Amino acid sequence: MVLSAIISAFSDEYKKSPVRVKVLDAFLIYALATAGVQFAYMMLVGTFPFNAFLAGFLSCVGFFALTVCLRMQVDPANKDFTGISPERAFADYCLANLVLHLVVWNYMG
Amino acid sequence: MANFLLAVLALLVQVAFSLASTQDATGLFSELVLSNVKVVLKATDGSAITTLIAAYPKPVLANPEIPAGASLDVSTAITKGGEVFKPQQVKLMLKSKSLGLAAYAIGKFKSGSYALSINAAAVEKQIGKLPGEYEVTLLIGDPSAKGIDYVLGTVELRFSAASTALEPAAVVRTAFFQPINNVKPEIHHIFRAPEKRPPAVVSYVFAGLAFLPLIAVLLYVPTIAGVNFKGLTAAPLYSLLFHGGLCSMLLLYVVFWLRLNLAQTLPLAGIWGLFVAGSGYLLLSSLSKQRLKKDQ
Numbered sequence: 001m002v003l004s005a006i007i008s009a010f011s012d013e014y015k016k017s018p019v020r021v022k023v024l025d026a027f028l029i030y031a032l033a034t035a036g037v038q039f040a041y042m043m044l045v046g047t048f049p050f051n052a053f054l055a056g057f058l059s060c061v062g063f064f065a066l067t068v069c070l071r072m073q074v075d076p077a078n079k080d081f082t083g084i085s086p087e088r089a090f091a092d093y094c095l096a097n098l099v100l101h102l103v104v105w106n107y108m109g
Numbered sequence: 110m111a112n113f114l115l116a117v118l119a120l121l122v123q124v125a126f127s128l129a130s131t132q133d134a135t136g137l138f139s140e141l142v143l144s145n146v147k148v149v150l151k152a153t154d155g156s157a158i159t160t161l162i163a164a165y166p167k168p169v170l171a172n173p174e175i176p177a178g179a180s181l182d183v184s185t186a187i188t189k190g191g192e193v194f195k196p197q198q199v200k201l202m203l204k205s206k207s208l209g210l211a212a213y214a215i216g217k218f219k220s221g222s223y224a225l226s227i228n229a230a231a232v233e234k235q236i237g238k239l240p241g242e243y244e245v246t247l248l249i250g251d252p253s254a255k256g257i258d259y260v261l262g263t264v265e266l267r268f269s270a271a272s273t274a275l276e277p278a279a280v281v282r283t284a285f286f287q288p289i290n291n292v293k294p295e296i297h298h299i300f301r302a303p304e305k306r307p308p309a310v311v312s313y314v315f316a317g318l319a320f321l322p323l324i325a326v327l328l329y330v331p332t333i334a335g336v337n338f339k340g341l342t343a344a345p346l347y348s349l350l351f352h353g354g355l356c357s358m359l360l361l362y363v364v365f366w367l368r369l370n371l372a373q374t375l376p377l378a379g380i381w382g383l384f385v386a387g388s389g390y391l392l393l394s395s396l397s398k399q400r401l402k403k404d405q
Binding site: 018019022023026027029030031033034037038040041044045046048056085086087088090091094095098101102105106108 | 304305306307311312315318319321322323325326329330333334335336355358359362365366371374378382385386389390393394396397400
């Protein structure tokens with residue numbers, strides 16, 4: 001009973017959040033799901049080749065972390081980042097993602 | 110004219126060299142000549158029991174018996190190209206017919222000829238007490254000439270009953286006898302067993318599962334209320350350049366994974382990254398200008 005009340009209150013409040021935040025949240029869930037699939041595969045068949053597993057898993061985790069940072073900086077409700085414009089945050093996000101994915105592709109082998 | 114003379118001169122020099130080299134070749138590997146080969150069977154007191162004159166390459170010994178204290182003496186003169194020659198190796202080899210073990214006697218050079226002497230005691234010292242038939246060979250070797258291997262025949266060697274030497278063990282090593290029954294077993298290299306891999310179907314299924322979230326996101330995001338592509342039309346040229354640049358950057362990564370190595374990719378990524386950064390800066394600054402104008 002209380003749980004459904006919590007869920008409905010949360011979803012009502014969540015609908016009020018800006019569009020950007022909702023899009024980024026979708027990407028966060030996507031990163032988590034992909035990481036989960038890779039982890040389940042690793043649990044099933046073992047860690048060989050370990051570098052490939054780490055490359056894939058950590059690419060999801062790194063992407064998740066960077067998207068969380070972008071969400072924090074872009075969310076207007078977050079007062080800690082008023083000095084950084086959303087465009088600047090997005091530029092940082094793009095650069096960090098490019099570097100992350102280059103390293104991931106290199107490590108995957 | 111000068112060229113012609115030079116050519117003739119070169120030709121003469123070549124002919125001279127070839128003549129010199131052929132002469133050198135014949136002198137390089139000459140023949141040794143044995144002369145006055147004498148085989149003497151000497152008794153204990155030094156008197157000759159049998160004297161045989163040998164001529165290379167015919168054998169002369171027809172298995173005479175050498176009694177316990179007697180010795181086999183061989184003397185020969187060695188010449189090369191008509192002159193007395195001292196080869197590096199002059200040996201008399203007695204090879205046992207039963208076991209294949211061999212004993213050797215070194216030749217001593219005295220007044221123009223070599224003298225070699227071997228008896229039962231010397232054989233006993235080298236290989237142990239082994240009475241029986243022995244093959245006698247005169248070995249002469251030198252790096253400057255073809256070696257001589259002169260089989261003189263066979264002798265029957267008798268050892269004194271008083272000798273306390275041991276019989277040669279079956280695995281005695283001499284220069285001649287290399288037994289093969291104590292060779293260690295061959296070690297075969299054991300290659301690392303390959304890791305266990307799952308069946309391909311499992312891997313493909315999970316690869317498909319890994320793509321499902323991406324498809325889900327691409328289908329879901331446009332359905333969020335308020336999602337639009339107005340940003341693209343706000344600064345069309347810059348956005349085209351920036352997004353095109355980003356896509357080509359990702360394409361570069363794919364090519365890197367398929368073909369290139371990091372040393373080739375990093376410079377390309379750096380240079381293209383500058384272009385992407387520049388176009389991105391232009392796009393984002395125009396977008397932010399529009400946003401600030403709207404907020405005002």
